[in-house]
Amino acid sequence: MKVAADQERCVGSGQCLLTAPEVFDQRDSDAIVELLDAEPPESEHAAVRHAAAGCPAAAITVHEG
Numbered sequence: 001m002k003v004a005a006d007q008e009r010c011v012g013s014g015q016c017l018l019t020a021p022e023v024f025d026q027r028d029s030d031a032i033v034e035l036l037d038a039e040p041p042e043s044e045h046a047a048v049r050h051a052a053a054g055c056p057a058a059a060i061t062v063h064e065g
Protein backbone atom coordinates (compact mmCIF):
# COMPACT_ATOMS: atom_id res chain seq x y z
CA MET A 1 0.00 0.00 0.00
CA LYS A 2 1.16 3.49 -0.88
CA VAL A 3 -0.43 6.53 0.72
CA ALA A 4 -0.40 10.17 -0.35
CA ALA A 5 -1.78 13.19 1.48
CA ASP A 6 -2.38 16.36 -0.53
CA GLN A 7 -1.48 19.35 1.63
CA GLU A 8 -3.10 21.70 -0.91
CA ARG A 9 -6.49 20.03 -0.50
CA CYS A 10 -6.29 19.36 3.26
CA VAL A 11 -8.51 21.60 5.38
CA GLY A 12 -6.90 20.59 8.67
CA SER A 13 -9.87 18.77 10.15
CA GLY A 14 -7.62 16.28 11.93
CA GLN A 15 -9.83 13.27 11.21
CA CYS A 16 -7.03 11.22 9.68
CA LEU A 17 -4.78 11.78 12.65
CA LEU A 18 -7.46 10.46 14.99
CA THR A 19 -8.09 7.44 12.79
CA ALA A 20 -4.51 6.47 11.95
CA PRO A 21 -2.07 8.32 14.22
CA GLU A 22 0.86 6.15 13.15
CA VAL A 23 0.49 7.32 9.57
CA PHE A 24 -0.80 10.89 9.75
CA ASP A 25 0.16 13.93 11.79
CA GLN A 26 -0.68 17.63 11.58
CA ARG A 27 1.66 20.60 11.29
CA ASP A 28 1.82 22.54 14.52
CA SER A 29 1.58 25.86 12.71
CA ASP A 30 -1.60 25.39 10.67
CA ALA A 31 -2.94 21.86 11.33
CA ILE A 32 -2.35 20.77 7.74
CA VAL A 33 -1.74 17.05 7.33
CA GLU A 34 1.75 15.57 7.41
CA LEU A 35 2.35 12.07 6.16
CA LEU A 36 4.45 10.04 8.60
CA ASP A 37 4.53 6.78 6.68
CA ALA A 38 3.91 6.61 2.93
CA GLU A 39 4.15 2.80 2.92
CA PRO A 40 2.48 1.73 6.15
CA PRO A 41 2.60 -1.86 7.42
CA GLU A 42 -0.30 -4.25 6.99
CA SER A 43 -1.47 -3.57 10.53
CA GLU A 44 -2.28 0.03 9.54
CA HIS A 45 -4.06 -0.64 6.26
CA ALA A 46 -7.60 -0.78 7.58
CA ALA A 47 -7.14 2.44 9.53
CA VAL A 48 -5.61 4.17 6.51
CA ARG A 49 -8.52 3.16 4.26
CA HIS A 50 -10.89 4.41 6.91
CA ALA A 51 -9.01 7.71 7.14
CA ALA A 52 -9.05 8.15 3.36
CA ALA A 53 -12.78 7.47 3.19
CA GLY A 54 -13.46 9.86 6.06
CA CYS A 55 -11.36 12.80 4.91
CA PRO A 56 -13.76 15.69 4.26
CA ALA A 57 -11.43 17.18 1.65
CA ALA A 58 -10.67 13.93 -0.20
CA ALA A 59 -7.02 14.76 0.35
CA ILE A 60 -5.85 11.21 1.07
CA THR A 61 -5.24 8.77 -1.74
CA VAL A 62 -4.44 5.09 -1.30
CA HIS A 63 -2.85 2.83 -3.87
CA GLU A 64 -3.26 -0.80 -2.99
CA GLY A 65 -0.50 -3.31 -3.66
Ligand code: SF4
Pocket residue numbers: 005009010011012013014015016017024031032033054055056057058059060
Ligand atom coordinates in the same frame (compact mmCIF):
# COMPACT_ATOMS: atom_id res chain seq x y z
S1 SF4 B 1 -8.73 14.18 7.34
FE1 SF4 B 1 -8.21 15.17 5.39
S2 SF4 B 1 -8.69 17.34 5.68
FE2 SF4 B 1 -8.56 16.39 7.72
S3 SF4 B 1 -6.42 16.70 8.38
FE3 SF4 B 1 -6.53 14.69 7.38
S4 SF4 B 1 -5.98 15.09 5.22
FE4 SF4 B 1 -6.51 17.05 6.16
